Amino acid sequence: MRPQDILIPEPAGLLCKPGGFHIDPVRPVDRAVITHGHSDHARPGHGAVLATRETLDMMRLRYGENFAGSTQEISYGESLKLGDVTISCHPAGHVLGSAQIAVTCKGTCIVASGDYKDAHDPTCTPFEVVPCDVFITEATFGLPVFRHGDAADEVRKLLASVALFPERAHLVGAYSLGKAQRVIKLIREAGYDAPIYLHGAMEKITSYYQQRGIDLGELRPVKGVKKADLAGTITLAPPSATSDLWTRRFPDPVTAFASGWMRVRARARQRGIELPLIISDHADWDGLCATIGATGAGEIWVTHGQEDALVHWCQSKGLIARPLALVGYGDEEEEESLPAGESADA
Numbered sequence: 466m467r468p469q470d471i472l473i474p475e476p477a478g479l480l481c482k483p484g485g486f487h488i489d490p491v492r493p494v495d496r497a498v499i500t501h502g503h504s505d506h507a508r509p510g511h512g513a514v515l516a517t518r519e520t521l522d523m524m525r526l527r528y529g530e531n532f533a534g535s536t537q538e539i540s541y542g543e544s545l546k547l548g549d550v551t552i553s554c555h556p557a558g559h560v561l562g563s564a565q566i567a568v569t570c571k572g573t574c575i576v577a578s579g580d581y582k583d584a585h586d587p588t589c590t591p592f593e594v595v596p597c598d599v600f601i602t603e604a605t606f607g608l609p610v611f612r613h614g615d616a617a618d619e620v621r622k623l624l625a626s627v628a629l630f631p632e633r634a635h636l637v638g639a640y641s642l643g644k645a646q647r648v649i650k651l652i653r654e655a656g657y658d659a660p661i662y663l664h665g666a667m668e669k670i671t672s673y674y675q676q677r678g679i680d681l682g683e684l685r686p687v688k689g690v691k692k693a694d695l696a697g698t699i700t701l702a703p704p705s706a707t708s709d710l711w712t713r714r715f716p717d718p719v720t721a722f723a724s725g726w727m728r729v730r731a732r733a734r735q736r737g738i739e740l741p742l743i744i745s746d747h748a749d750w751d752g753l754c755a756t757i758g759a760t761g762a763g764e765i766w767v768t769h770g771q772e773d774a775l776v777h778w779c780q781s782k783g784l785i786a787r788p789l790a791l792v793g794y795g796d797e798e799e800e801e802s803l804p805a806g807e808s809a810d811a
């Protein structure tokens with residue numbers, strides 16, 4: 466069976482005709498399989514949604530109880546039959562509950578990995594390599610310039626700055642689903658045990674991580690705390706909040722931003738970021754290349770991001786590779802940091 470007879474891109478998203486479902490559809494469909502809770506992948510209004518428990522819970526938190534006509538849970542390692550295909554679910558290492566979906570039909574296996582990373586993240590199950598014939602990879606950081614390094618070193622930079630400027634507050638911009646909780650956990654792993662403050666927009670999802678057994682230490686809402694009492698403290702906030710009037714409640718804040726884009730100095734400068742922290746929930750160039758090789762796939766479909774360089778790299782390794790023309794997927798590391806209405810590709 467040709468892979469394109471199993472999965473094919475169409476305007477609503479990636480369609481599995483023989484299985485009767487879409488993966489991460491961007492428009493309402495009858496049956497959706499969702500890889501993870503970020504809003505460009507997990508949208509409300511579908512008839513039936515199949516996803517991990519955590520992804521379903523995050524959709525509930527974000528969109529309310531009636532976000533879909535019906536829901537069904539799938540666990541890591543579980544397979545089930547949908548129409549003429551078998552699907553199975555495997556950890557993607559991107560955020561809590563994130564999954565790769567393997568679709569098998571008549572002996573051909575395609576893995577749709579959604580967003581993924583192969584780096585250390587104590588807040589979610591590590592990425593698992595799933596051998597397959599066709600691997601669908603993201604390419605958010607699909608250029609050789611993007612090498613993220615060790616996130617623990619970035620967190621040490623943050624803590625060194627906190628120690629150096631006890632009279633200033635540290636404001637860390639971090640996407641509120643996944644990145645914020647990972648940064649908090651890395652701060653704890655580095656030995657910092659003072660309370661960490663949270664912007665209101667992060668409270669719900671962070672307490673969900675705690676409910677799921679991820680120990681983040683003592684967290685406090687920053688709302689209502691006196692300005693002087695925030696000297697020497699760390700506050701996590703959505704990236705957009707770190708550049709507006711909201712920051713006036715902090716004493717002489719040092720603004721940090723945790724994102725893979727902080728590898729690009731000009732981006733940090735543009736945003737007025739004093740302390741760029743290169744921490745990403747997406748695979749970097751080396752991670753993308755290593756993962757593609759590890760799957761053993763002979764054919765690679767590249768989507769949402771910088772497809773061209775990765776397609777070229779795959780072809781240079783003798784693999785069949787092509788960009789997938791899927792639209793509607795942004796990059797959460799950018800999205801939340803931009804004013805409403807501005808394109809994520811800007």
Ligand SMILES: [Zn+2]
Nearest residue numbers: 501503580797
């Ligand atoms: Zn994502």
